[in-house]
Each structure stands twice: as structure tokens, then as C-alpha cells.
Amino acid sequence: LNTVKHSLMVNLGANSYPIYIQAGVLEHLGLLVQQAGLGPNVLLVTNPTVGGYYLVPAQRSLEAAGLRVSVATVPDGEEYKSLEWASRLYDAALEARLDRRSPVVALGGGVIGDLAGFVAATYLRGVPLIQIPTTLLAQVDSSVGGKVAVNHPRGKNLIGAFHQPALVLIDPVLLRTLSQREYIAGMAEVIKYGVIWDGDFFAYLEEEIARALQLDTEVTTRVITRCCSIKAKIVEQDEREYGVRTLLNLGHTVGHAIEAITGYQAYRHGEAVAIGMVAAGLLAVELGWWEKSDCERLNQLLTRTGLPMTIPGVDPNRLLELMQHDKKVLDGTLRWVLPRKLGEAGVVSQLSDDLVLRSLRRIILDR
Numbered sequence: 438l439n440t441v442k443h444s445l446m447v448n449l450g451a452n453s454y455p456i457y458i459q460a461g462v463l464e465h466l467g468l469l470v471q472q473a474g475l476g477p478n479v480l481l482v483t484n485p486t487v488g489g490y491y492l493v494p495a496q497r498s499l500e501a502a503g504l505r506v507s508v509a510t511v512p513d514g515e516e517y518k519s520l521e522w523a524s525r526l527y528d529a530a531l532e533a534r535l536d537r538r539s540p541v542v543a544l545g546g547g548v549i550g551d552l553a554g555f556v557a558a559t560y561l562r563g564v565p566l567i568q569i570p571t572t573l574l575a576q577v578d579s580s581v582g583g584k585v586a587v588n589h590p591r592g593k594n595l596i597g598a599f600h601q602p603a604l605v606l607i608d609p610v611l612l613r614t615l616s617q618r619e620y621i622a623g624m625a626e627v628i629k630y631g632v633i634w635d636g637d638f639f640a641y642l643e644e645e646i647a648r649a650l651q652l653d654t655e656v657t658t659r660v661i662t663r664c665c666s667i668k669a670k671i672v673e674q675d676e677r678e679y680g681v682r683t684l685l686n687l688g689h690t691v692g693h694a695i696e697a698i699t700g701y702q703a704y705r706h707g708e709a710v711a712i713g714m715v716a717a718g719l720l721a722v723e724l725g726w727w728e729k730s731d732c733e734r735l736n737q738l739l740t741r742t743g744l745p746m747t748i749p750g751v752d753p754n755r756l757l758e759l760m761q762h763d764k765k766v767l768d769g770t771l772r773w774v775l776p777r778k779l780g781e782a783g784v785v786s787q788l789s790d791d792l793v794l795r796s797l798r799r800i801i802l803d804r
């Protein structure tokens with residue numbers, strides 16, 4: 438165990454936690470849980486796809502540390518991130534005799550992390566959560582920061598909580614079984630961190646994108662560590678998204694509308710965010726916020742990564758309506774996160790419809 442050292446801390450007072458980022462760290466799960474003083478019972482939540490690869494090593498490591506493991510398997514898919522499945526997991530938690538020191542372990546992508554996290558936040562008014570993210574998106578974004586949720590028929594993530602994990606274990610080797618498409622989609626969120634926060638990291642990605650796409654362990658470990666460290670800093674400053682955490686939504690205003698207009702079928706979240714970042718970049722250039730050459734660098738990196746940058750045959754007015762509706766439901770104003778430099782972004786509201794539509798038309802291709 439002395440060889441496992443945490444890579445980062447998220448400093449949130451009593452809710453602080455370590456993030457371990459290391460090839461092979463999954464093997465140390467049991468010891469890390471024990472070291473954190475958690476147990477003796479554990480509810481491990483996964484899906485058949487991820488479980489097929491990683492359930493045995495995870496369970497073996499927990500049991501070797503003397504923990505009693507119950508496994509709950511949720512079918513694979515966003516549609517199971519529901520109150521109904523949360524309720525089934527409460528039953529599993531009761532059967533597993535989870536008490537307030539017994540952790541829920543989320544082994545999977547963002548869907549499993551959000552669902553198991555929601556259960557951990559609410560069961561017995563909160564039990565410890567351990568995140569073992571297995572997609573790139575989950576490793577650089579959803580497993581850190583404490584947002585947990587289930588979907589409601591009227592919208593994604595409408596029922597949720599802030600519940601920081603007790604421990605995050607990130608093993609970049611697990612990404613080797615992930616499909617290329619999922620991996621590339623996750624890269625959109627990686628590139629986003631460079632744009633909103635860290636110009637040097639953006640330049641590093643420009644240098645190393647080929648090795649990152651080949652899953653070079655050294656590069657992926659470095660990339661994940663940088664993203665988690667940026668996210669940690671942002672969450673430490675603004676846990677509840679009243680301020681700087683909003684910057685993480687770069688590309689998401691248009692991205693969410695693209696996901697909605699295509700019925701959540703055509704694009705992975707990261708792909709829609711990539712198109713949304715292109716739209717935000719064009720808007721920022723129009724407003725005089727951003728240099729055209731930086732906008733071109735972003736578009737080039739997205740292209741080299743293999744991310745989509747345009748969407749065929751949708752009505753820009755409908756897209757705008759969806760964005761306005763989406764935000765009105767929440768707080769009445771449509772706020773845009775726009776880049777100012779590579780490594781800095783800001784928030785602006787009340788952009789004219791004309792201006793927005795002009796940028797939207799540029800990301801829409803005629804069929």
C-alpha cells in the first residue's frame with residue numbers, strides 16, 4: 438500500500454477527498470477503502486458491460502481487504518439513470534445492510550457514477566461514495582465535484598444533489614476497453630479545460646494529441662491529472678456553481694440543444710459539446726472577445742481529435758428555442774460561456790437572437 442499515493446486532493450473542509458490516478462490502481466481498491474476507515478459492508482454498483490471486464494478484480498480486491506461485497510448490476514444505458522433504478526438500488530443497499538460507514542462503490546461511466554452517487558447521497562441521508570470512473574468523460578469530469586443525479590421524464594439530471602465522494606480511483610488502463618468513439622467524445626471535455634482555464638495545457642494537447650489518441654499511458658495519465666486538478670480548483674472555489682463553476686459549461690448551451698433536437702440518439706454528449714464549443718468560439722469572435730487565430734486553433738484541434746464540428750439539416754430557430762426553453766425552466770436567463778483567450782473564459786447574457794442565429798447557421802450544414 439505504501440506504493441499508492443494520492444495524486445490530488447480536493448480541499449473542501451470536512452468534505453475533502455483524495456483522487457488516486459495511476460495505472461493499475463484498481464488493484465488497491467480494497468486497501469484504500471480500508472485505509473479510509475470505511476466498511477465493513479460495500480455495495481458495488483456497475484453495469485454488465487463494465488462489470489464484464491472489471492467486476493472480478495474490483496470485488497477480489499475488496500474481499501481481500503476483508504470487506505463484505507454486495508453487487509448490484511444496472512442495465513447499460515442512460516435510460517436507467519432513473520428514480521426507478523435508484524429505488525431498486527435502495528433495496529439492494531438494505532439487503533447489503535449498508536450503514537453510515539458503508540460505501541457505495543460506483544464502477545462505470547457517468548451514468549453509473551451519477552445514479553450510484555444519487556443513491557449514496559440519499560440512502561440514510563448520505564453514505565460514503567467511492568467513484569471508480571471507467572470512461573474518459575467520467576475520469577476527467579463527472580467523478581469529481583460531487584454532482585449526482587437521476588433523470589426525470591421532463592429533463593436530464595433534474596433530480597439530484599451535491600454529494601462529494603470520499604475517494605476517487607482513476608485507472609487510465611481501464612480506458613483500453615472503451616470504444617474509440619466514447620474515448621474521443623470524452624476528449625471534448627479535456628479540450629474544454631484547456632480553453633477555459635489553461636492555455637499551456639491546450640498547447641500540450643496540440644503537441645500530444647496523437648499519443649493521447651493512441652492511449653499512451655504516460656500521456657493519458659498526465660492529461661487526466663491536469664483535468665482533475667483544474668476541476669478540483671474550480672470546485673474548491675465554487676462548489677455549488679454560483680460563479681466560476683459555470684465556466685465548465687462552455688459548449689453546453691448549444692450542446693444540450695443539439696442533444697435534445699436529435700432525441701439524444703445521434704450524438705454522444707462530448708460530440709454535442711464539441712459542436713457547441715465551435716458555436717461559442719464563433720460567437721466570441723463576432724463579439725470581439727476572442728482572436729480569430731485562437732478560434733482556428735481550437736477548430737483544428739477538434740478536427741485532429743476526430744470530433745464533429747457541424748450538424749446537418751436542423752432549423753437554427755428551433756435550436757435557439759430549445760436553448761431558451763432549457764434555461765428558462767431553470768432560472769430565466771440564457772447565459773453563455775465564451776472564450777476570451779486560450780486559457781480564459783467569461784460569462785455573458787442577453788445576446789441578441791440575430792447574433793446567436795448567425796453563429797448557429799455556421800455550424801449547421803445543409804443536408
Ligand code: NAD
Nearest residue numbers: 486487513546547548549571572574575579584611614615
Ligand atoms: P456512460 O456511462 O453511458 O458510458 C458510455 C458507454 O461506455 C456505456 O455503454 C458503458 O457501459 C461503456 N463503458 C464504460 N466504461 C467502459 C470501459 N472501461 N470499457 C468498455 N466500455 C465501457 O456514458 P458517460 O459518457 O461516461 O457518462 C454520461 C453521463 O454522465 C450522463 O448521464 C451525464 O449526464 C453524466 N455527466 C455527469 C457529470 C457530473 O458532473 N456529475 C458531468 C458530465 C456528465
Ligand code: GLY
Nearest residue numbers: 578582584682685
Ligand atoms: N460537469 C459540470 C460540473 O461538474 O459542474
